[in-house]
Amino acid sequence: MNARENLTIAVAGGTGTLGGAVVDELRKRGHHVRVLSRRSAEHPVDLTTGEGLAGALADCDVAVDASNSTSPKRARATLVDGSRLLLAAEEKAGVGHHVAVSIVGCEKVPIGYYRTKVAQERVVESGPVDWTTVRATQFHELVAGVLAPLARSGLHPLPKARLQTVASAEVARAVADVAERPALRGRVEVAGPEIEDLRDLALQWRAAHRSRVLPLPVMLPGPVGRALRAGALTTDRPDVRGTLTFGQWLTAGR
Ligand SMILES: NC(=O)c1ccc[n+]([C@@H]2O[C@H](COP(=O)([O-])OP(=O)(O)OC[C@H]3O[C@@H](n4cnc5c(N)ncnc54)[C@H](OP(=O)(O)O)[C@@H]3O)[C@@H](O)[C@H]2O)c1
Numbered sequence: 001m002n003a004r005e006n007l008t009i010a011v012a013g014g015t016g017t018l019g020g021a022v023v024d025e026l027r028k029r030g031h032h033v034r035v036l037s038r039r040s041a042e043h044p045v046d047l048t049t050g051e052g053l054a055g056a057l058a059d060c061d062v063a064v065d066a067s068n069s070t071s072p073k074r075a076r077a078t079l080v081d082g083s084r085l086l087l088a089a090e091e092k093a094g095v096g097h098h099v100a101v102s103i104v105g106c107e108k109v110p111i112g113y114y115r116t117k118v119a120q121e122r123v124v125e126s127g128p129v130d131w132t133t134v135r136a137t138q139f140h141e142l143v144a145g146v147l148a149p150l151a152r153s154g155l156h157p158l159p160k161a162r163l164q165t166v167a168s169a170e171v172a173r174a175v176a177d178v179a180e181r182p183a184l185r186g187r188v189e190v191a192g193p194e195i196e197d198l199r200d201l202a203l204q205w206r207a208a209h210r211s212r213v214l215p216l217p218v219m220l221p222g223p224v225g226r227a228l229r230a231g232a233l234t235t236d237r238p239d240v241r242g243t244l245t246f247g248q249w250l251t252a253g254r
Pocket of ligand 1: 012013014015016017018019036037038039040045046047048065066067068069078101102103104117136137138139140142
C-alpha cells in the first residue's frame with residue numbers, strides 16, 4: 001500500500017526523544033504535524049486528565065503516541081489511563097489510525113514499567129480506533145543517558161544484559177512509515193543492528209568520552225536478571241533493522 005501524502009498528524013509526546021524525531025521526520029515528508037505535550041506552546045495537553053485533547057485532535061488523520069513516563073507514580077496514569085483518554089478523544093475527533101510505541105520483549109521482563117507498557121498495548125489493541133504498535137529496542141540515547149550521570153559518581157555498576165540498542169532517529173523513520181500507511185491492527189518491530197552486552201556498550205562509552213570511571217560488574221538476581229542476560233529485550237528477526245551501531249552513534253558525537 002502506498003504511503004499517503006499531506007496528512008494531518010498529532011504527535012503526543014512530540015517534545016520527547018522519540019517524539020521530537022518523529023515530528024522532524026514527518027515534517028520533512030510534507031505532513032502537517034501538531035506537537036501535543038504538557039509543555040507544547042501550540043497544543044498543550046495533559047494525558048492524565050485529557051485536558052486539551054479534543055481541540056488538539058480536531059481534523060487529524062493520524063495520532064502517534066510517543067508520550068512517556070518512567071516515574072513509578074505517574075507511568076500508569078500517563079501510559080495506560082492516558083491511552084484510554086487519548087483513544088476516546090481520537091474516536092470523537094474521527095482520527096483513523098492510532099500509532100502506539102512500545103518495547104520489544106516487554107512482556108518477558110517482570111518490572112513495573114514493562115508491565116505498564118504491556119497494559120498500555122492491551123488498551124490500544126482493545127480500543128475504539130484502528131491501531132498499529134511499533135515496538136522498539138532501547139535507544140542509544142537511553143544507554144548514554146544512564147551512563148553519563150553514573151560516571152559522575154566515579155563508578156559504572158553494570159549487570160550483564162544483552163541489548164540491541166538503536167538510534168531514536170531510525171525508530172522515528174519507522175514510526176513515520178507506519179503513520180503514512182493504513183493501520184495494521186498488529187505490530188512492527190524495530191531493533192538495532194547488533195546484540196551487545198551492556199558491559200561492552202559501557203566500555204565503548206568510556207573510550208568515546210575518555211572517561212576513567214571504574215566499571216563495577218554487578219549481579220542482577222532473580223527473573224529480571226535472568227531475562228536480561230538471556231536477551232529478552234532483543235530480537236533476531238526485527239521487521240526493521242537499524243544500521244547505526246552504538247559505537248558509530250558515539251563517534252558521530254551524539
Ligand atoms: N527510551 C527508550 O530507550 C525507548 C525504547 C523503546 C521504546 N520506547 C518508547 O518510546 C516512547 C517515547 O519514549 P521517549 O524515551 O522518547 O520519551 P521521553 O523522551 O521521556 O518523552 C516523553 C514525552 O511525553 C510527554 N509527556 C509526559 N507526560 C505527559 C502527559 N501527562 N501529558 C502529555 N504529554 C506528556 C513529554 O512532554 P511534556 O513533559 O512536555 O509533557 C515528552 O514529550 C515510549 O512509549 C517508550 O516506552 C522508548
